[in-house]
Amino acid sequence: MASILVALVVAALSIKKGKASPTANTRSCVEIEVPVSIDTTAIQWLQPRVDSNIDAVDWVTYQTTRTSPNITQSMIGQITVKKTFKINGQLCVPQKSSAKYEILQLATHGGGFDKRYWDADIKPKEYSYVEAALAEGYSIFTYDRLGTGRSDKPDAYDIIQLNVQVEILRQLTSIARSGKLVSASKKLSGSLDDRLVKYKPSKIVHVGHSIGSILSVGLVTNYPTESDGLIATGFLPTNIPLPSLNIATWGFEFARENSPGLFKDHGSGFIVQATKSNVQISFLKKGTFEPTLLDYAWKIRQPIAVSEFLSLATAFGTEGAKFKGPVQFVIGENDYGSCGGDCNGTYDLDMIKQTYPVAKIVGVHIQPGTGHGLTLSMNATAGYKASFDFLQSSGL
Ligand SMILES: *[C@@H]1O[C@H](CO)[C@@H](O)[C@H](O)[C@H]1NC(C)=O
Ligand SMILES: *[C@@H]1O[C@H](CO)[C@@H](O)[C@H](O)[C@H]1NC(C)=O
Ligand SMILES: *[C@@H]1O[C@H](CO)[C@@H](O)[C@H](O)[C@H]1NC(C)=O
Numbered sequence: 001m002a003s004i005l006v007a008l009v010v011a012a013l014s015i016k017k018g019k020a021s022p023t024a025n026t027r028s029c030v031e032i033e034v035p036v037s038i039d040t041t042a043i044q045w046l047q048p049r050v051d052s053n054i055d056a057v058d059w060v061t062y063q064t065t066r067t068s069p070n071i072t073q074s075m076i077g078q079i080t081v082k083k084t085f086k087i088n089g090q091l092c093v094p095q096k097s098s099a100k101y102e103i104l105q106l107a108t109h110g111g112g113f114d115k116r117y118w119d120a121d122i123k124p125k126e127y128s129y130v131e132a133a134l135a136e137g138y139s140i141f142t143y144d145r146l147g148t149g150r151s152d153k154p155d156a157y158d159i160i161q162l163n164v165q166v167e168i169l170r171q172l173t174s175i176a177r178s179g180k181l182v183s184a185s186k187k188l189s190g191s192l193d194d195r196l197v198k199y200k201p202s203k204i205v206h207v208g209h210s211i212g213s214i215l216s217v218g219l220v221t222n223y224p225t226e227s228d229g230l231i232a233t234g235f236l237p238t239n240i241p242l243p244s245l246n247i248a249t250w251g252f253e254f255a256r257e258n259s260p261g262l263f264k265d266h267g268s269g270f271i272v273q274a275t276k277s278n279v280q281i282s283f284l285k286k287g288t289f290e291p292t293l294l295d296y297a298w299k300i301r302q303p304i305a306v307s308e309f310l311s312l313a314t315a316f317g318t319e320g321a322k323f324k325g326p327v328q329f330v331i332g333e334n335d336y337g338s339c340g341g342d343c344n345g346t347y348d349l350d351m352i353k354q355t356y357p358v359a360k361i362v363g364v365h366i367q368p369g370t371g372h373g374l375t376l377s378m379n380a381t382a383g384y385k386a387s388f389d390f391l392q393s394s395g396l
Contacts, residue, residue: 029092032185037084038167044077088150089143098137104201110210114149115142116300132384148302156269156305166218205229224322233330238346251278255303270303283373285334320356326394332370
């Protein structure tokens with residue numbers, strides 16, 4: 001469990017133009033606000049509240065104090081979450097018709113960022129995953145996880161948790177599959193291209209990064225027939241202990257106090273990495289990134305809810321037992337949070353295959369010279385190609 005905790009933390013016509021994407025002229029995208037209704041349960045956690053930087057450090061200390069209640073003892077009750085949330089997303093289809101147009105990649109970003117993780121506006125041809133997927137002919141939907149970006153930011157203690165995020169992903173998947181992603185949503189900016197408004201995928205591949213990978217694994221575990229393929233990046237089921245890493249590595253502060261301008265909508269219980277150097281240690285390895293991409297990572301940083309962080313410890317069981325699609329894990333060779341900075345020899349493919357016994361193919365790709373932030377590292381597009389080739393080899 002501890003290694004997992006560480007691993008993650010590792011109106012229709014009033015459309016404004018151009019805001020949704022860095023290269024709006026080469027692609028067709030629309031930014032939407034999707035109403036997502038869920039009915040599930042969340043965990044009530046025993047933990048200190050976080051309303052200041054001093055509280056944030058105290059929260060970290062509490063979580064890592066030798067004699068504090070352990071993760072099981074900290075779960076003190078259950079809460080029903082029956083609500084409708086506004087989820088901000090961006091749907092893009094390739095400009096030219098392509099064989100893969102009907103395959104939708106549904107991408108869930110990880111902790112510390114929002115959907116802009118997938119779509120760097122610095123040298124998009126070298127870094128933007130959205131750009132690469134479109135160039136390969138796929139359609140792609142990216143969205144802001146509940147509590148980040150332009151999506152709703154409900155209670156950080158009782159609502160924003162793994163279970164809730166998995167249900168949101170499930171509902172987004174189902175709305176997308178029905179062809180109503182755009183028509184059922186409020187359109188905010190971008191194109192009104194008919195191909196977007198009526199987009200109905202024949203296949204949906206779930207792509208995640210870090211926490212987003214954990215959510216995507218949760219989706220194929222709980223709802224194995226609702227996904228056609230899984231690419232889990234920044235995530236690897238490892239077989240090594242991670243002695244030197246814990247929550248303190250992240251350098252959390254109370255989001256609203258750290259940056260009142262950026263995080264005025266984030267209330268009690270939202271924590272954020274305090275400095276650019278904290279972001280570097282978690283996501284980037286010296287010599288494998290351009291400094292402007294660290295600046296970009298810093299610019300797009302986002303808070304995480306304290307209970308979402310804790311709930312990650314509940315993520316793992318016999319994952320993917322009934323999932324029949326292809327599964328690929330993609331990890332940076334130098335991922336610090338997932339493998340302690342060196343992912344060589346940290347996993348056993350046969351053991352991973354046992355947790356996906358009926359999957360079409362199970363693969364691992366180690367991207368050389370890369371930290372946890374795969375889309376922010378040099379040679380990123382060659383890594384994307386490894387996933388596209390993997391999908392291609394399994395008919396997607
Ligand atoms: C938590 O502590 C309880 C009581 O000491 C113990 O029974 C349980 O095994 C511990 N759980 C974990 C996950 O360490
Ligand atoms: C991982 O293995 C490759 C191939 O043997 C090697 O070139 C690389 O330096 C290793 N990575 C680390 C971080 O030691
Ligand atoms: C770039 O990534 C590809 C795909 O993983 C790999 O084959 C190649 O060696 C990488 N290049 C460098 C310079 O690391």
